[in-house]
Amino acid sequence: MEVNTTERQVEKVIEAVDAQNKWRKLECINLIASENVMSPLATKLYASDFMHRYAEGDIAHRHYQGGKYVDEVEGLAVELVKRLFNTTFTDLRPLSGSMANLACFKALTEIGGVLFTLSVPCGAHISHQNFGSVGIVGGKVKPYPFDIERMNIDVDATIRQVKKEKPDLLVFGGSVFLFPNPLKELREVADELGIRIMYDAAHVLGLIAGKIFQDPLREGADVVSSSTHKTLPGPQGGLIFTNDEELFERLKTAVFPGIVSNHHCHRIPALCITLLEMQKYGEEYANNIVRNAQKLAGALVERGFKVLAESYGFTQSHQVLLDVSSLGGGRKVAKDLEKANIIVNKNLLPWDPLTSKENPSGIRIGVQEMTRFGMAYNEMDQIAEFMEKILIKGKNPHHKKEEVISFRKDFITPKFCFQNVEI
Numbered sequence: 001m002e003v004n005t006t007e008r009q010v011e012k013v014i015e016a017v018d019a020q021n022k023w024r025k026l027e028c029i030n031l032i033a034s035e036n037v038m039s040p041l042a043t044k045l046y047a048s049d050f051m052h053r054y055a056e057g058d059i060a061h062r063h064y065q066g067g068k069y070v071d072e073v074e075g076l077a078v079e080l081v082k083r084l085f086n087t088t089f090t091d092l093r094p095l096s097g098s099m100a101n102l103a104c105f106k107a108l109t110e111i112g113g114v115l116f117t118l119s120v121p122c123g124a125h126i127s128h129q130n131f132g133s134v135g136i137v138g139g140k141v142k143p144y145p146f147d148i149e150r151m152n153i154d155v156d157a158t159i160r161q162v163k164k165e166k167p168d169l170l171v172f173g174g175s176v177f178l179f180p181n182p183l184k185e186l187r188e189v190a191d192e193l194g195i196r197i198m199y200d201a202a203h204v205l206g207l208i209a210g211k212i213f214q215d216p217l218r219e220g221a222d223v224v225s226s227s228t229h230k231t232l233p234g235p236q237g238g239l240i241f242t243n244d245e246e247l248f249e250r251l252k253t254a255v256f257p258g259i260v261s262n263h264h265c266h267r268i269p270a271l272c273i274t275l276l277e278m279q280k281y282g283e284e285y286a287n288n289i290v291r292n293a294q295k296l297a298g299a300l301v302e303r304g305f306k307v308l309a310e311s312y313g314f315t316q317s318h319q320v321l322l323d324v325s326s327l328g329g330g331r332k333v334a335k336d337l338e339k340a341n342i343i344v345n346k347n348l349l350p351w352d353p354l355t356s357k358e359n360p361s362g363i364r365i366g367v368q369e370m371t372r373f374g375m376a377y378n379e380m381d382q383i384a385e386f387m388e389k390i391l392i393k394g395k396n397p398h399h400k401k402e403e404v405i406s407f408r409k410d411f412i413t414p415k416f417c418f419q420n421v422e423i
């Protein structure tokens, strides 16, 4: 009996993984804005002996022996990041974007220091908050004044506020990120008052690599922190880059030994491949992403949905933000769509109180993953139609599921990556 039970448990784990691979990778329209898929080559290289090894410390100065191949690929990844983002110093060891942020907050603020960030309903990531990474290093967050029509930081009001509060750090970027942030506009007041600027590129790193979004270092950021797996379709992980050598020394210490010992080396070969792919196909990929997001937003409005920032062209990123309060709210809408294999997340909108986070007014959509599988204008229309049938015309989502599965069948191979590489 005992043996059977164990065997059954093993089987169940294997079954769950197989089911996940089939459902989420082949049968869904995935519109989660923070996700993506690696290329087949990067995926293959992800599961290697690197996953078992330690390589604490700096490249070529490790605390453990046995790291020569880690040094080789990490050295290449560093060079690729420098070239792709036109930067001088980078640290690839943070295990996630939140950890990269934590290292930045540690290096750039002091206990009791004041940071300006978005509020959560206006798009901040949780790590930007007092209850997140900022709180861990003892910083205090003040929200930027926000222009809801433009879905962006209100520049004039912020300049006034910054002069009054004299914060230590301005944090740009967020988890809702429709438009480039006003870095250039706020750099002058930051310089005047000796305030540092940090840019969280987690969502838009692939768009920056594809040169279709703002270039944060050129526009005045002192440091960029990011995840490596959203619009940049790499392994889950984090990174930091800067052109400021003195700041980089502090960032590096915050990363190691501050927040990581080993840095999960198996990510690095997959990251190398992703960066090489972005170097080659990144501009085309990023262009298609933004065009698709704008197309989908327009198609949704035509079918009766309320999309934010309509008068400003909806979006200049991979994201589209919908107000679904009149359709039962974000929770109901996201669950109904899931029944039809369309995956989105409920999201707070700027006017929602934090207390409504279980059933906020909005949903957030990202087109980067479906674009990666080759979807274009016609498919954006089709997605809008699925959503209309289910959410506005009240069709049974369970009945739409088979249609969604068959629609996905033509889009199961990642594009914008090396094909037919034998390993």
Ligand SMILES: *Cc1c(COP(=O)(O)O)cnc(C)c1O
Pocket (backbone or CB within 6 Å): 034, 095, 096, 097, 098, 099, 101, 124, 125, 127, 173, 174, 175, 200, 202, 203, 227, 228, 237, 238
């Ligand atoms: C996703 C995200 C992060 C980090 O996410 P991880 O899951 O820790 O990699 C950081 N900042 C923003 C704005 C994000 O959206």
